[in-house]
Amino acid sequence: MSIGGELMRGPERHGRFGEFGGRFVPESLVPACEELEAGFESAWADPAFRGRLDDLLGHYGGRPTPVTECGRLSELLGIRLLLKREDLAHTGSHKLNNVIGQALLAERMGKRRLIAETGAGQHGVAAATAAALLGLECLVYMGAVDVERQGLNVFRMELLGAEVRTVQSGSRTLKDAINEALRDWVATVETTHYCIGSVMGPHPYPYIVRELQRIIGDEARAQCHELLGGSDPDVVVACVGGGSNAAGTFAGFVDTGARLVGVEAAGGAAMTNGVPGVVHGMRSRFLQDEDGQILEACSVSAGLDYPGVGPEHAYLGAVGRAEYPSAEDSEVLAAFRLLAETEGIIPALEPAHALAWVVREAGKSIPKGSAVLMTLSGRGDKDVALVRKLTQ
Amino acid sequence: MVRGVLEKALRDRRDAGRKLLVPYVTGGLGRDWLEVVRAVGAAGADAIEIGIPFSDPVMDGPVIQRASAEALNSGATPSGIIAALARADAGVPLVVMTYYNIVFRAGHRRMARTLAEAGVSGAIVPDLPIDELNGWGDEASSAGVETVLLVAPTTPRSRLKAICARSRGFVYGVGVMGVTGERASLSATALKVATVCKEETDIPVLIGVGISSPEQAREVIAVADGVVVGSALVHRLLEGAGPEGAAAFVAELRAAIDA
Ligand SMILES: Cc1ncc(COP(=O)(O)O)c(C=O)c1O
Numbered sequence: 189m190s191i192g193g194e195l196m197r198g199p200e201r202h203g204r205f206g207e208f209g210g211r212f213v214p215e216s217l218v219p220a221c222e223e224l225e226a227g228f229e230s231a232w233a234d235p236a237f238r239g240r241l242d243d244l245l246g247h248y249g250g251r252p253t254p255v256t257e258c259g260r261l262s263e264l265l266g267i268r269l270l271l272k273r274e275d276l277a278h279t280g281s282h283k284l285n286n287v288i289g290q291a292l293l294a295e296r297m298g299k300r301r302l303i304a305e306t307g308a309g310q311h312g313v314a315a316a317t318a319a320a321l322l323g324l325e326c327l328v329y330m331g332a333v334d335v336e337r338q339g340l341n342v343f344r345m346e347l348l349g350a351e352v353r354t355v356q357s358g359s360r361t362l363k364d365a366i367n368e369a370l371r372d373w374v375a376t377v378e379t380t381h382y383c384i385g386s387v388m389g390p391h392p393y394p395y396i397v398r399e400l401q402r403i404i405g406d407e408a409r410a411q412c413h414e415l416l417g418g419s420d421p422d423v424v425v426a427c428v429g430g431g432s433n434a435a436g437t438f439a440g441f442v443d444t445g446a447r448l449v450g451v452e453a454a455g456g457a458a459m460t461n462g463v464p465g466v467v468h469g470m471r472s473r474f475l476q477d478e479d480g481q482i483l484e485a486c487s488v489s490a491g492l493d494y495p496g497v498g499p500e501h502a503y504l505g506a507v508g509r510a511e512y513p514s515a516e517d518s519e520v521l522a523a524f525r526l527l528a529e530t531e532g533i534i535p536a537l538e539p540a541h542a543l544a545w546v547v548r549e550a551g552k553s554i555p556k557g558s559a560v561l562m563t564l565s566g567r568g569d570k571d572v573a574l575v576r577k578l579t580q
Numbered sequence: 581m582v583r584g585v586l587e588k589a590l591r592d593r594r595d596a597g598r599k600l601l602v603p604y605v606t607g608g609l610g611r612d613w614l615e616v617v618r619a620v621g622a623a624g625a626d627a628i629e630i631g632i633p634f635s636d637p638v639m640d641g642p643v644i645q646r647a648s649a650e651a652l653n654s655g656a657t658p659s660g661i662i663a664a665l666a667r668a669d670a671g672v673p674l675v676v677m678t679y680y681n682i683v684f685r686a687g688h689r690r691m692a693r694t695l696a697e698a699g700v701s702g703a704i705v706p707d708l709p710i711d712e713l714n715g716w717g718d719e720a721s722s723a724g725v726e727t728v729l730l731v732a733p734t735t736p737r738s739r740l741k742a743i744c745a746r747s748r749g750f751v752y753g754v755g756v757m758g759v760t761g762e763r764a765s766l767s768a769t770a771l772k773v774a775t776v777c778k779e780e781t782d783i784p785v786l787i788g789v790g791i792s793s794p795e796q797a798r799e800v801i802a803v804a805d806g807v808v809v810g811s812a813l814v815h816r817l818l819e820g821a822g823p824e825g826a827a828a829f830v831a832e833l834r835a836a837i838d839a
Contacts, residue, residue: 218735480684480686
C-alpha cells in the first residue's frame with residue numbers, strides 16, 4: 189500500500205475508522221443520523237450544491253486563504269516555516285468552512301433551526317454567522333467557564349442574532365456544551381440540525397466535517413508546491429481539539445511522504461493520556477478514570493479543552509500515519525508572543541500549540557532546513573485579554 | 581428460546597392481568613439507596629431499574645443529571661453499586677441502566693458476568709442502539725443478562741420490528757422525543773409508540789420517559805403493558821423522601837394502574 193493510499197477517504201461500514209468511530213446514539217437520533225448521511229452524500233455529489241458552497245466560501249468567506257512563508261521566524265528556527273492562514277478567513281478561523289457547508293445542508297434538508305456547541309466561541313460565532321447569512325434560527329450552547337473566559341465571543345454571537353445558552357452542568361466547558369446540544373437535539377431532531385463543530389460525534393459527522401475542512405489541505409498542497417518548487421513539505425502540523433483543522437489539513441497531505449503532526453493541549457491530551465472509550469456518539473480516545481467516568485480537560489485554550497479527540501485521529505495514531513504530541517500552557521504562551529513579535533501575526537491560542545511544538549522540535553526531531561507547513565487555524569483577537577491577564 | 585428471569589417474571593404477571601410498574605432509582609444516591617430499592621420492591625414494583633451513574637448522561641434531564649452527580653460526588657462506583665445489588669434482596673428482578681462507556685471500560689464479558697453474579701437480570705444501555713449491539717449483546721445473553729432495547733417515536737416501522745425481535749426482558753418504548761424528566765401532561769407520542777410496539781411483539785411493552793404522575797401512568801397502560809417511572813421518583817428522593825417517601829409514591833402509582 190502506498191503511504192496513506194487508503195487513508196482519509198470514506199469511512200468504512202457503519203462509519204468506522206478501523207475500530208474507532210461508529211454511531212452510539214440514543215435510538216431517537218438514529219433516523220436523523222441516517223437522514224443526514226444520505227443528505228450529505230446527495231449534496232456532496234451535486235455540482236449545484238458544491239458550486240454554491242465554493243461561491244460562498246470564496247466571495248463571502250475570503251477563500252482561498254494564503255500560505256505565508258515566515259522570514260524572521262524561519263531564520264530563528266533554522267527551518268522553512270509556512271503558515272496556512274485560516275486566521276484570515278471570515279470570522280477569523282477555519283470554523284467557517286464547516287458551518288457554511290452544514291448550514292447549506294440543513295437548508296437543503298428543510299431544517300431551519302441550527303444548534304451548536306462551542307468552546308472558545310469560534311465555532312459558535314461561525315455557526316451564528318452562517319445562520320444569519322441563510323436566515324436560519326441559531327442556538328449555541330456554551331459552558332459557563334467558557335462564557336466567562338471568552339465573553340467577547342458571546343456578545344459577537346448575540347450581535348449575529350443567535351441565542352447563547354450557558355451550560356452549568358458537569359465541568360461547564362466544551363464537553364458539557366456538547367451534552368446539552370445532544371439533549372436539545374433528542375427533543376427537536378425533526379426540525380433542527382445539530383451543527384457540530386469538529387470531526388467528532390456519531391457517524392456521519394466526523395466524515396462530513398473532515399470533507400468540509402479538506403479545503404484547507406487541498407489549497408495548501410497546491411500553494412506549497414508553488415512555494416517549494418513542486419515539492420511537498422517535510423512536516424505538516426496543526427493543533428487538535430476535536431481535530432477538524434488538523435483533519436482538513438492532513439487530508440491534503442496524507443498521500444505524501446510528509447510527517448503529519450497533531451498537537452494537543454497537555455491538559456486535554458486524549459491521544460497521549462486517553463484510552464479507548466465511547467462518548468458523544470463515537471468510539472475514540474478519552475481522558476477517563478478506571479470506571480469509565482470522563483475526566484475534565486484543563487487548558488489555557490478553551491478550544492482545546494476537550495477530553496476526547498475525533499475518531500479518525502485515534503485511527504491515524506493507531507496505524508502510525510500521524511503523531512500526536514502535546515504542548516504545555518507555558519510553551520504555548522511563549523509561542524503566542526513569538527509569532528506576534530517576529531511575524532506580526534497574533535495567533536489564537538489553539539494554533540499557538542502547534543507552533544509551540546515546532547519551536548520545541550526545530551533542530552531536533554525537525555531537521556534544520558526542513559519545510560514545515562503549519563495551519564494557523566485562527567487569529568488571536570479573542571485571546572488577547574486572557575493572555576494579558578495571564579502574563580501581567 | 582429460553583426466556584430470561586426478567587422477561588418471564590414480567591410476562592407471567594402481565595398474562596395474569598396485571599399492569600407492570602418499573603420504578604427507577606439512581607444507584608448510590610444517598611446512604612440509604614439500597615433501603616430505597618427494598619422499599620420500592622415491597623411497595624408494588626414488578627421490577628426495579630437501577631441507574632449506574634455516568635459523568636455525561638446525555639439521555640437524562642436535570643433531575644437524573646443531578647442525582648447522578650450527587651451519587652458520583654459521594655463516591656459511588658459501578659462496582660460498588662453492583663456489589664450492593666447482590667445484597668438487595670428486593671423480591672423482584674433488577675435491571676441496571678447505564679451508559680455504554682461504563683460497560684465498554686469494564687469490558688463486555690467482565691461487566692456481563694459481574695451483573696449476573698450479583699443477581700441482576702437485565703441491562704438498559706440507551707446510547708447503544710441495535711446497530712452497535714454486537715459484542716455486548718452476545719456477552720450479556722450468554723451470561724444470562726437480558727438487554728432491553730429502546731424504541732423511539734422516530735423509529736421507522738421496519739427498524740422497530742428488528743428492535744422488538746432483539747429486545748430481551750421487555751421493550752422500552754420512549755414516550756416522548758426528549759430526555760428523561762417530568763412533563764406536565766402525557767405526550768401523544770407515548771400512546772402511539774405503545775400501540776405500534778404492541779402490534780409488533782408479544783414481549784411486554786413498557787413506556788418510560790416523561791411518565792410523571794399516577795394519572796399519566798394510568799393513561800399509558802390503556803395501551804402499554806406497563807410504565808417506567810424515573811425522574812418523578814428521583815426528584816422526591818433528592819428532596820429527602822427516603823425509603824418511606826419512595827414507597828408511598830410507588831404505592832400511589834400502583835394503586836392508579838391497578839384501579
Ligand atoms: C482557532 C481554533 N483552532 C482550533 C480549534 C480546535 O478545533 P479543531 O481541533 O476541531 O480544529 C478551535 C476551537 O474552538 C479554534 O477556535
